[in-house]
Amino acid sequence: MKQQEFFSSRWALIIATVGIAVGTGNIWRFSRIVAKNGGGSFLIPWVIFLLIWSVPLIIAEFAIGKSTRMGPVGAFAKIGGKKYGWMGAFVVFVATAIMFYYSVVTGWCLRYFFSAVSGDLFKAVDYEIYWNQFASGYQPLLFHFISISFVAYVVMKGITKGIERVTKILVPSLLVILLILFVRAVTLPNAVEGLKYFFTPDINVILDYKVWLNALTQNAWDTGAGWGLILAYAIYMKNTEDISLNAALIGFGNNSISILAGITIFSTVFALVPNSDIAMKQITQSGPANTGLTFIYLPLLFSKMSGSSAVNLFFASIFFLALFFAAFTSLISMVELSTRTLTDFGFKRKRSIAIVACIGFLLGIPSAIDLRFLANQDWVWGVGLILSGAFFAFILWKYGIDKFRKEVINGAGSDIKIGKWYNYVIGILIPIQVVILISWWLISSVSWDPEWWNPFHAENAGTAIFQWATVLTVFILANKYIVKRTLNKNNS
Amino acid sequence: MNLSTIITMIIVIGLVWGGLGFFLLRAIKYEKIKSENGKD
Numbered sequence: 280m281k282q283q284e285f286f287s288s289r290w291a292l293i294i295a296t297v298g299i300a301v302g303t304g305n306i307w308r309f310s311r312i313v314a315k316n317g318g319g320s321f322l323i324p325w326v327i328f329l330l331i332w333s334v335p336l337i338i339a340e341f342a343i344g345k346s347t348r349m350g351p352v353g354a355f356a357k358i359g360g361k362k363y364g365w366m367g368a369f370v371v372f373v374a375t376a377i378m379f380y381y382s383v384v385t386g387w388c389l390r391y392f393f394s395a396v397s398g399d400l401f402k403a404v405d406y407e408i409y410w411n412q413f414a415s416g417y418q419p420l421l422f423h424f425i426s427i428s429f430v431a432y433v434v435m436k437g438i439t440k441g442i443e444r445v446t447k448i449l450v451p452s453l454l455v456i457l458l459i460l461f462v463r464a465v466t467l468p469n470a471v472e473g474l475k476y477f478f479t480p481d482i483n484v485i486l487d488y489k490v491w492l493n494a495l496t497q498n499a500w501d502t503g504a505g506w507g508l509i510l511a512y513a514i515y516m517k518n519t520e521d522i523s524l525n526a527a528l529i530g531f532g533n534n535s536i537s538i539l540a541g542i543t544i545f546s547t548v549f550a551l552v553p554n555s556d557i558a559m560k561q562i563t564q565s566g567p568a569n570t571g572l573t574f575i576y577l578p579l580l581f582s583k584m585s586g587s588s589a590v591n592l593f594f595a596s597i598f599f600l601a602l603f604f605a606a607f608t609s610l611i612s613m614v615e616l617s618t619r620t621l622t623d624f625g626f627k628r629k630r631s632i633a634i635v636a637c638i639g640f641l642l643g644i645p646s647a648i649d650l651r652f653l654a655n656q657d658w659v660w661g662v663g664l665i666l667s668g669a670f671f672a673f674i675l676w677k678y679g680i681d682k683f684r685k686e687v688i689n690g691a692g693s694d695i696k697i698g699k700w701y702n703y704v705i706g707i708l709i710p711i712q713v714v715i716l717i718s719w720w721l722i723s724s725v726s727w728d729p730e731w732w733n734p735f736h737a738e739n740a741g742t743a744i745f746q747w748a749t750v751l752t753v754f755i756l757a758n759k760y761i762v763k764r765t766l767n768k769n770n771s
Numbered sequence: 772m773n774l775s776t777i778i779t780m781i782i783v784i785g786l787v788w789g790g791l792g793f794f795l796l797r798a799i800k801y802e803k804i805k806s807e808n809g810k811d
Contacts, residue, residue, distance in 0.1 A: 289802055319779040326786050475772055478780040519805070524798050531791040538787055694801040
C-alpha cells in the first residue's frame, strides 16, 4: 500500500501529537493526584518517570510508526515477527476501549461549556445535584453522540485537511486559554498558599513508595506513551523527520502543560476557599468516576471568582472550552488509530471511519448512562495501558534494541543521536516498571474490595484480569488470520 | 515561602519548562538548517 499523506511540517506533527498527549488527565487528574501525594514531594519522581517511562516509549512509537508505515498490528508483526501481531491488536483494543468512554467524557466537557456560556451553570444551587441531574438524564448520551460525530468528521477529512487543520487551531487555543486562566489564578488574593502546597516537598512523603508508583502511573496515563496513538500519527511523518527530538518535545510539552494546569487549579482553589483544609478536601475529592473536582467544585469556585457574574462566567466558559479542546484532540487520535488498523486490514478509509464511529457510539452508551460502567472501563483499560507499554518494549527487544536504536531511531532524518542508555531503559527499566506497577495496582485492589476475584465488580483485580484475558485469548487465537490479512493487504 | 519550596519550584519548573525550551530551540535550529540545505 502506497503511503499517500504526510503531515505538512514538523510543527504540524508536533502540534497534533501534543494534542494526543494533552487530555483531561493533565487538567483534572494531575491536580488531584498531586494533592493526594504530598504536593511538591510528588513532582520530583514525576519528573524522573518522564525520563525513564514516557520519553523512551514515545521514541519507540515514533520510530515504529515511521519505519513500518502501518498501524500496531502490522507494525508489531513487521518488527517482532508474525507471531506477535496479537500484541499490536491488544494495543489497539485498549486505546479503542478507552475511546468508547472518552467520547462520553468529551461530551461532558462540551455540555458544561454550553452551560457556562448560557449562564445556566451559575443558576445551580447545589453543584452535586446539578451534576447528578445531568449525569442521570439523556444529555450525556446526546453529547457523546455529538463528540464522536464531530471527531469522525475531522478524521474523514484526512490527515492534512482534517487532523492537522483542526489541531493547529485547537492546541494553540488550548494553550492561550490555559495561560489566561493561569494569569488570573496566580493573581488572586491568597493564591500563593496554593503555590506553597504545590511546590513544598516533604522528605517523609518522598520516601513513600506509593508516591513513586502514583508518579509513574500519572506519566503512563497522561503522556499517551505506549498507547499506540503516537504510532498512528508517526505513520504520516516524512522520512526526513527526526524522531528523538520530537519525542522529547512531546513529553516535556505535555508535562509543562500539566504544571501550568496544576498551578492554576491549586491557586484558584486555595484562593477561593476559607482555609487550606477545605482546599485540600476539594482538590482530592474524586467524586463519581473522578468527576468531583472538575464538575462539582470548580463551577462553585468559578462562581465566587469575582463580584461580576459576567467575568465569572467568562472564566468558567473558557475553562470548560479548554477541557473540551484537550479531550477532543485526544479523541481524534483514538479514532484515527482504530481507523488506520481497519484500513490496514483491507477496509476503505471512509467505511473504516463509519464503522469506528458507529461502534464507538454504541459501545460508549453503557458509560454514558451508567457511571459505574465508565469507572469499570477506566480501571480495566487504564491499567491495561501499562501492559501495552510492556508490549512496545518487548517488540523492540525481539528485534534487537541496539539494532533498532542504530538503524531506525538514529537513522535517516535524526537531528540528535540516542546513546546506549536507551537499550538499558527499554530492556531493563521499562519491564521492571511494568511488573511493579501492574502488581501494585492489582494487589492494591484487594484492600478496597474483599471480593477482589469477582469479575463482576467495578474496580478490582478479578474484572481487570478477566477482561484482559478474554481479549488476549481472542487475539492470540486469531493472530495468524489478522496478521496474514493485514500484511497481505499492505503488500498488494 | 520557605527555602525548600523555592528550591523545588526552581528544580521542577527549571527541568520541565527549561527542558521544553531547550528542546524547542534545538528543533528550531535543526529546522532552520534543514530548510537552508533545501531538504524540506
